[in-house]
Amino acid sequence: MIRKFLAPVIANMPLAAPGHRVLTFLAPALVADARPGQFVAVAADTGVQVLRRPFSVFTADPATGEASILFSVHGPTSQALAAMRPGDALDLVGPLGGRVFSPDSRPGVRHIFVGGGYGVPPLVFLAKTIHAADPHALMDFVDGARSKEFLVGTDGLEEIGVTLWLCTDDGSCGHHGRVTGVLPDLLGDRSRPAHIYTCGPTPMMQAVAEMAAAFDVPCQVSMEVFMPCGLGVCMGCAVHRTDGTYARGCVDGPVFDGREVVWQ
Amino acid sequence: MTAAAVTAAAAPDLSVQIGKLTLRNPVTTGSGTFGFGSELADLVDLNRLGAVCVKATTSHARIGNPPARIVETPGGMLNAIGLQNGGVENYIREKAPFLRRFDCPIIVNVPGEDPEDFAAVTRRLTEAGVADAIELNISCPNVSHGLDYATDPRLTAEVVSACRKVTDLTLIAKLSPNVTDIRPIAKAAQDAGADAISLINTLVGTSIDIKRRRFRLANGTGGLSGPAIKPIALNLVYRVAQTVTVPIIGMGGIMDASDAVEFLLAGATAVAVGTATFVNPTAVHEVADGIAAYLAQNGFTEVRQIIGAVQAADIRPRTTPEPTQEI
Ligand SMILES: Cc1cc2nc3c(=O)[nH]c(=O)nc-3n(C[C@H](O)[C@H](O)[C@H](O)COP(=O)(O)OP(=O)(O)OC[C@H]3O[C@@H](n4cnc5c(N)ncnc54)[C@H](O)[C@@H]3O)c2cc1C
Ligand SMILES: Cc1cc2nc3c(=O)[nH]c(=O)nc-3n(C[C@H](O)[C@H](O)[C@H](O)COP(=O)(O)O)c2cc1C
Numbered sequence: 271m272i273r274k275f276l277a278p279v280i281a282n283m284p285l286a287a288p289g290h291r292v293l294t295f296l297a298p299a300l301v302a303d304a305r306p307g308q309f310v311a312v313a314a315d316t317g318v319q320v321l322r323r324p325f326s327v328f329t330a331d332p333a334t335g336e337a338s339i340l341f342s343v344h345g346p347t348s349q350a351l352a353a354m355r356p357g358d359a360l361d362l363v364g365p366l367g368g369r370v371f372s373p374d375s376r377p378g379v380r381h382i383f384v385g386g387g388y389g390v391p392p393l394v395f396l397a398k399t400i401h402a403a404d405p406h407a408l409m410d411f412v413d414g415a416r417s418k419e420f421l422v423g424t425d426g427l428e429e430i431g432v433t434l435w436l437c438t439d440d441g442s443c444g445h446h447g448r449v450t451g452v453l454p455d456l457l458g459d460r461s462r463p464a465h466i467y468t469c470g471p472t473p474m475m476q477a478v479a480e481m482a483a484a485f486d487v488p489c490q491v492s493m494e495v496f497m498p499c500g501l502g503v504c505m506g507c508a509v510h511r512t513d514g515t516y517a518r519g520c521v522d523g524p525v526f527d528g529r530e531v532v533w534q
Numbered sequence: 535m536t537a538a539a540v541t542a543a544a545a546p547d548l549s550v551q552i553g554k555l556t557l558r559n560p561v562t563t564g565s566g567t568f569g570f571g572s573e574l575a576d577l578v579d580l581n582r583l584g585a586v587c588v589k590a591t592t593s594h595a596r597i598g599n600p601p602a603r604i605v606e607t608p609g610g611m612l613n614a615i616g617l618q619n620g621g622v623e624n625y626i627r628e629k630a631p632f633l634r635r636f637d638c639p640i641i642v643n644v645p646g647e648d649p650e651d652f653a654a655v656t657r658r659l660t661e662a663g664v665a666d667a668i669e670l671n672i673s674c675p676n677v678s679h680g681l682d683y684a685t686d687p688r689l690t691a692e693v694v695s696a697c698r699k700v701t702d703l704t705l706i707a708k709l710s711p712n713v714t715d716i717r718p719i720a721k722a723a724q725d726a727g728a729d730a731i732s733l734i735n736t737l738v739g740t741s742i743d744i745k746r747r748r749f750r751l752a753n754g755t756g757g758l759s760g761p762a763i764k765p766i767a768l769n770l771v772y773r774v775a776q777t778v779t780v781p782i783i784g785m786g787g788i789m790d791a792s793d794a795v796e797f798l799l800a801g802a803t804a805v806a807v808g809t810a811t812f813v814n815p816t817a818v819h820e821v822a823d824g825i826a827a828y829l830a831q832n833g834f835t836e837v838r839q840i841i842g843a844v845q846a847a848d849i850r851p852r853t854t855p856e857p858t859q860e861i
């Protein structure tokens with residue numbers, strides 16, 4: 271159920287990556303309802319912005335009722351978030367998002383997460399959710415960034431059995447190059463079915479979706495287009511579908527089948 | 535007296551009349567900002583709205599404009615959605631049944647390409663019994679078929695009278711702010727048979743990305759809404775209220791109850807909450823509750839007492855001396 275509420279901030283931790291932070295807040299009802307791929311719409315007192323800003327649910331801990339978002343400081347809302355302190359009230363609407371990541375249930379399937387930038391948080395939530403349902407699930411996480419210090423959000427994944435594949439544009443860590451550079455090896459293993467879940471910059475998702483199609487592997491993409499209302503009423507976050515129509519990114523998505531999307 | 539006692543003692547009458555409709559309170563929704571009601575079912579109780587005005591419904595489905603469709607601007611936003619909707623038959627089949635489950639009058643927003651098209655959709659909605667009122671969207675800035683009906687009194691009258699012939703439902707003409715003088719247009723709508731007038735639709739505007747040296751909206755231009763347009767909307771509502779006798783549904787940048795009270799004082803009988811819903815999905819309820827609180831605090835027993843109750847501005851020039859008896 272979608273709620274509008276004020277969540278008390280528990281912690282606001284800077285990450286090693288410059289400008290990146292994790293904001294943790296108490297929101298038991300959100301934690302109970304949120305699914306990987308869903309997001310919250312945040313209203314911060316910026317004085318200059320009218321509309322809310324969407325942030326993916328990064329963690330949702332049923333034991334504590336705490337949820338978090340991982341963000342990088344871009345503009346007024348993220349700046350205001352960076353300045354929040356424990357005890358402050360975070361103005362939220364959520365969970366939002368109609369179609370979420372749907373874990374592939376085929377036995378022995380290899381789950382491949384491909385993330386970049388602020389596409390990482392929903393994939394981490396997904397990996398943890400898959401692990402909770404099946405501790406033996408086979409998971410690979412391909413994380414891409416400009417350089418080493420911008421690889422964020424994947425802490426703790428190896429502990430739940432995820433194999434990490436780090437990629438940097440400048441070669442400062444892991445594979446030197448794009449995330450699509452490591453995918454052929456993973457997709458080439460025909461001994462088991464594979465499934466890709468991706469979220470990040472549109473050009474990255476396009477490249478990943480095209481590679482998935484070439485290998486005939488299913489691919490779910492989470493389209494992080496500008497979402498003015500997040501509720502499905504403004505029709506602003508149009509995602510062009512191959513049937514020629516425009517879907518609403520927020521409620522018909524944000525997760526789509528990679529083959530459903532017309533990439534520009 | 536405690537706060538609770540004030541409310542209990544006063545419990546002001548919020549009901550207003552728009553054409554044949556009695557609204558339980560003067561708060562409705564701006565078309566295109568509230569979907570078809572079901573999207574907000576978790577957050578909004580339709581049984582507590584004065585009326586619900588749904589997204590534009592055209593004779594045939596429209597896929598809408600390519601993205602980017604919305605950009606934020608100082609104090610507001612520009613939209614160029616392009617009237618994406620499933621068409622009138624889809625509305626009747628898929629959308630109306632949900633809305634009919636509530637005790638809330640339904641206003642269907644109808645754009646059209648020409649008077650015949652407006653009338654055909656109006657007739658179909660009337661026959662199907664899926665609307666309580668029709669709001670003629672003669673003012674959409676995003677579907678330029680060359681003609682913008684709300685910029686010309688004669689064209690406005692043509693559309694309104696074509697629809698008046700085919701429906702007994704409450705007929706509302708939605709006017710555009712993108713005109714030099716709105717008064718003759720409002721008058722033409724009333725004379726052609728409109729039971730009410732709603733205003734304002736969005737103001738045409740644009741925004742340019744200086745890095746890419748391109749328009750931010752794929753459509754080039756869009757409609758400005760939100761707090762930035764409130765002073766303009768308020769003035770136009772006041773002007774039109776001085777010109778027509780039919781009730782006015784005022785809108786444009788209403789974010790909270792005090793904004794809504796300003797519109798009522800300016801002469802609106804009801805108000806619509808638009809862009810505010812994107813920011814605060816429960817704004818419609820907060821506005822209605824806040825109007826009630828304002829009435830109670832100021833000793834009014836009925837919302838009707840404040841409609842048009844703003845005192846006329848004192849426009850006597852203060853610097854001119856009193857006329858003297860000079861020859
Ligand atoms: C579903 C979803 C989930 C998201 N999850 C996260 C997350 O987990 N973490 C995170 O850090 N961010 C996330 N984002 C992105 C975040 O919502 C935006 O970056 C947001 O604009 C930040 O607000 P701001 O006020 O800080 O910056 P803003 O002032 O809004 O701008 C930030 C940057 O984005 C650009 N921008 C803004 N609007 C548009 C537009 N319409 N088209 C193109 N560029 C635009 C600006 O030019 C600027 O460079 C998500 C977005 C979506 C749609
Ligand atoms: C995203 C969006 C879509 C809209 N779609 C319609 C529409 O379909 N028909 C219509 O008559 N007005 C439409 N409007 C105009 C609103 O109903 C309203 O007249 C205008 O936005 C001013 O009010 P506001 O500032 O409170 O939003 C739309 C406005 C927005 C922001």
